[in-house]
Amino acid sequence: MIIYGNEIAAKIKEEIKAKVDDIAAQGKRKPCLCVILVGDDPASISYVKGKEKACAQIGFASKMIALPNDTKEEELLNIVHACNEDESIDGILVQLPLPKHINAQNIIANIDPKKDVDGLHPVNVAKLYQSRDGFVPCTPQGVMQILKEAKVSLAGKHVVVVGRSHLVGSPVARLLLNENATVTMCHSYTQDLSKITAMADILVVCVGKPRMITAEYVKDGAVVIDVGVNRGEDGKLCGDVDFANVSEKCSLITPVPKGVGPMTICMLLVNTLKAYEGRMNNA
Numbered sequence: 001m002i003i004y005g006n007e008i009a010a011k012i013k014e015e016i017k018a019k020v021d022d023i024a025a026q027g028k029r030k031p032c033l034c035v036i037l038v039g040d041d042p043a044s045i046s047y048v049k050g051k052e053k054a055c056a057q058i059g060f061a062s063k064m065i066a067l068p069n070d071t072k073e074e075e076l077l078n079i080v081h082a083c084n085e086d087e088s089i090d091g092i093l094v095q096l097p098l099p100k101h102i103n104a105q106n107i108i109a110n111i112d113p114k115k116d117v118d119g120l121h122p123v124n125v126a127k128l129y130q131s132r133d134g135f136v137p138c139t140p141q142g143v144m145q146i147l148k149e150a151k152v153s154l155a156g157k158h159v160v161v162v163g164r165s166h167l168v169g170s171p172v173a174r175l176l177l178n179e180n181a182t183v184t185m186c187h188s189y190t191q192d193l194s195k196i197t198a199m200a201d202i203l204v205v206c207v208g209k210p211r212m213i214t215a216e217y218v219k220d221g222a223v224v225i226d227v228g229v230n231r232g233e234d235g236k237l238c239g240d241v242d243f244a245n246v247s248e249k250c251s252l253i254t255p256v257p258k259g260v261g262p263m264t265i266c267m268l269l270v271n272t273l274k275a276y277e278g279r280m281n282n283a
């Protein structure tokens with residue numbers, strides 16, 4: 001069975017839109033997301049446009065700050081601080097990767113944790129590791145939502161996560177552990193990778209290598225979540241999983257496109273609404 005993230009995302013967006021309509025009907029200010037983009041990387045530009053479009057669709061306000069590639073770290077810090085102070089902004093997202101001369105960790109650490117809708121600020125990372133309520137990175141949260149919608153039970157299951165990035169692999173492993181799964185993390189140094197992945201009840205792949213996971217990596221009846229977004233040799237968008245080959249063997253699988261990708265933006269909207277509600281309640 002194929003799990004379509006775009007269908008789940010559409011349903012959640014409808015729910016958020018209804019809440020925003022309600023907010024507007026009460027004459028209140030709408031939630032606002034601010035996206036900061038530095039440089040002209042085509043993939044980043046396309047992601048940022050997708051975020052703006054999603055905000056418009058559901059009635060959020062959005063602000064886009066596009067800066068040249070040679071922006072100094074100090075200038076970007078000043079902009080982040082101004083966004084922290086700006087009462088009309090609920091969520092701040094600095095699109096990654098940043099140009100090499102800017103220390104991304106330092107920029108992220110300067111975002112107000114209450115506006116950190118990307119869930120990358122050290123305070124929010126710590127909250128995730130302590131099972132406390134905070135902002136969780138969007139793609140990992142999207143993976144968890146897909147598993148929930150597909151009614152995949154996690155407690156006691158062996159989940160293998162391939163990839164250990166700060167953006168996806170590490171937080172998704174922690175979220176799964178928080179749901180009482182037994183989690184194995186694999187990465188570029190892992191030996192006998194296919195032997196380990198073939199033991200997984202649930203396999204989450206986020207490595208960025210087109211169609212790397214073939215049938216021999218997958219146990220019969222496993223659940224396979226493909227987080228990869230790559231251009232294959234044929235120029236088509238494809239995941240880290242060889243879909244045609246693996247889908248025969250597993251019980252559930254997410255496709256690329258229309259799988260995890262659409263959930264990421266959807267979770268950004270969820271986080272922005274949460275930031276808005278948190279700020280309104282504290283005001």
Ligand code: GUN
Nearest residue numbers: 093094095096097118138
């Ligand atoms: N670049 C690719 N994915 C992401 C993401 O989830 N957040 C940010 N800020 N940048 C990204």
